[in-house]
Amino acid sequence: MLDQTTLLLALARFMSAIGRLCLGPLLPLLTESLEFPEDAKPALLSAYSSGYILTQLGGGFLADQYGFGRIITAVTAISAGVLLYISLVASTAAEWTQAYFVLGIVAGPLFPAGSAAIAANVPSAQRPASAAIVDAAASAGTTVASLTPLIASQVFQGQWKMVFHMTAVGLAFVAVTVATSFPSSTNSPDKNTSKHDESTTPEKLIQEEILHHHQEQSTLSALLHPLHLLTYICHSVDNFSKYSINSWAATMLVAQHQASPALVGGILGLQEGVGVLSKVLVGILLGGTSASRGMASAIGFGIQGFGLWMAFGAAMATEAGAFLLMSAIAVGSHSIGFRPIYVEGYHAGAVSGFGNSIASFASVLGPLTIGTAVRPDGNKDWPMVAVWMFLVNMIGSLAAMGIAMMGRVEEAEKSSEGKNRQN
Secondary structure (H helix, E strand, O other): OOOHHHHHHHHHHHHHHHHHHOHHHHHHHHHHHHOOOHHHHHHHHHHHHHHHOOOHHHHHHHHHHHOHHHHHHHHHHHHHHHHHHHHHOOOOHHHHHHHHHHHHHHHOOHHHHHHHHHHHHOOHHHHHHHHHHHHHHHHHHHHHHHOHHHHHHHHOOOOOHHHHHHHHHHHHHHHHHHHHHOOOOOOOHHHHOOOOOOOOOHHHHHHHHHHHHHHHOOHHHHHOOHHHHHHHHHHHHHHHHHHHHHHHHHHHHHHHHOOOHHHHHHHHHHHHHHHHHHHHHHHHHOOOOHHHHHHHHHHHHHHHHHHHHHHHOOOOHHHHHHHHHHHHHHHHHHHOOOHHHHHOOOOHHHHHHHHHHHHHHHHHHHHHHHHOOEOOOOOEOHHHHHHHHHHHHHHHHHHHHHHHHHHHHHHHHHHHHHHHHHO
16 A cells, blocks of 8 residues: 555656646647747747756755755645646746746756655655655656647547646645645654664664764765765666657657557557556565665666667567567666665755756757767668667666675675674
8 A cells, every 4th residue: 555655746746747748749739729939949848857957956955954845845836836827827938938947947856855755754665666656657647748639639628728727736736735744844863763663673773873874974975975976877877768768769660660650659658658567566566675776777777778779770660669668677677776775865855856967967968869870871870879778778787786786885884783783
């Protein structure tokens, strides 16, 4: 059964993803209704990301210090208001661009505040599953966002405004529920020590001492800890791959294999669905120490890199689709791999905010880099893209191996310290 923290965070990320990503799919309807000029669309489509990247680190720090409940409440409540303004008041491309920039600024702290909430409210053994469910909810929101033109035309009789209205209602519900459930919660020592323990053992005392050591670290020390630096690399590689696939897989299937729109939609829809299912099932069914987490992501990146290498170099559309599914399954390994590191420790909000900011640059760099792979005749060099995707994922695999090595060293130190205590 889902705990309240996981359920509310999943709903918040789900609704936030719809509000963020429905803009692109709905743009043809919006252009027809509001007469947006073509030269205004690039700025409009990039406005959210431009604002989003500015507030993640600061939002995570505030969540750690002053209460993730307050941050999540503010983010979801203000986001609901901005979405209502967009659909009810804004009527020009400039107003929509400004509003989406503000929406990005407001939504930036949601990811790090969610990490702080999981670190404080969810028992350590359940955190990988909690983080995986929340991440899968965001992916599900992405899928729903891609279907909003169909929803607007078939469910709301062409009223695209209802998509924004319903999303705003969902965010407002989260805001009210969070405000009444944990309005003053912080990632405090009291919440991270013996809250979930009914007895005290030497092993638990050692764990609490290690935790207090992390609490005494400065935020800067936590941000630059080697374990976290390796986590940022893994996160960046994951985002590089994900957004490159989102941006170029459809083009590859059509240009390389002359795939029909129906086949393209089926392949990419199945890939997204399998990826969401993989994240949830792996997060719920499996767990492990920091050492096994590192190896999980190392293997996952290896499989993902091989799958993408074969997909972008495939001879047929169905073959490419099969290898894209392989990469989607491998993504689930990160639910018990590097991602749970973000929901551990006193500085979870700041660390996850900083890591997500860095990974956001990779989200932009991936599609841009793939776009430069052009042959002398002007056509896309898909074999070169295949090699790049493989090499980038190998970097992620090496970083994850570093996490595994650090995990083993930490476990050895804990074991040695425990033996010394017993003696």
